Amino acid sequence: MDLRTHAHDGDRLAQACREAGLKATPQRLAVLKALLISHEHPGPEAVFRQVRGELSSISLATVYKTLDALEGAGLVERVTPLSEGRRYDANRTPHHHLVCTACGRIEDHEDPTLAPILPVDLGGFLARAVRVEVLGSCAGCRRQEQ
Amino acid sequence: MDLRTHAHDGDRLAQACREAGLKATPQRLAVLKALLISHEHPGPEAVFRQVRGELSSISLATVYKTLDALEGAGLVERVTPLSEGRRYDANRTPHHHLVCTACGRIEDHEDPTLAPILPVDLGGFLARAVRVEVLGSCAGCRRQEQ
């Protein structure tokens, strides 16, 4: 079910929550609806301001918890990457990163076939650089998983 | 000059700093050397611990300032993306993001030709998902720049 292709009536959203094992509280429905309506990729603060319109008593902490819950349920996705905090790299050659979602290790991955010709115009947007993050399991973690 | 292909002697690193318009202080050389030696994509805290070995008096604030300076000079790169803070997205169809480095706006960009066949084995690393961020200027900001 792609929630975005339907009217955002409460029943449908509530059903999506329940199927994901979450109680369908008004706070959750409001946060989910705000994210479905917006095309701005809002952050927690922006969601909070938006949702306050219809649920003036909601707290910012609830928005954080709700976003975590919806993300955990796969109803919503973070735009920013999984790896926590800043990480630096002195390798200035073009390369991509393999991020292990189990242990957090970041490996460099050089693959010239992925390197596009830049800058390039993508329908009005002038692309200057491409950042690729490959999420998965590193060799060490795969061994442990077995 | 690719710093990584040479011995990390102080003179060479100092020269790189000066060419970038930065004074070659022992703190900067130590931070730069730590990043060049490490393959762990360390964060500020990890760099701090490493550098303390040879410069026990260095402060964490200096590490932050130094990382910013080195990044600004292009000697070092952040692994994590430019967009600040968390941003969420309820668009669950596979798509990439166009991040405008001028205004911070994030546009969705659907391009099925970029979607690789996943999961795939990349030399031991099991890739499950790919996250692509295209950095550049959005149409609005390009108009303003002219």
Add this chain to the structure above:
DNA sequence: TTCCTAGTTGAGAATCATTCTCAACTGCTG
């Protein structure tokens, strides 16, 4: 329908990373 319980909420405190402030210090240009 009503009851019960596990899950959820709200408010404020707590935490943690990052930035700021400013006086003291030091590369480096002349």
Add this chain to the structure above:
DNA sequence: CAGCAGTTGAGAATGATTCTCAACTAGGAA
């Protein structure tokens, strides 16, 4: 080798995120 602009260190300040816990409520069971 003198002077200054840039840099450092320590601690305070900021700001985002998480924690804590008592009160509340959705939704399954009776």
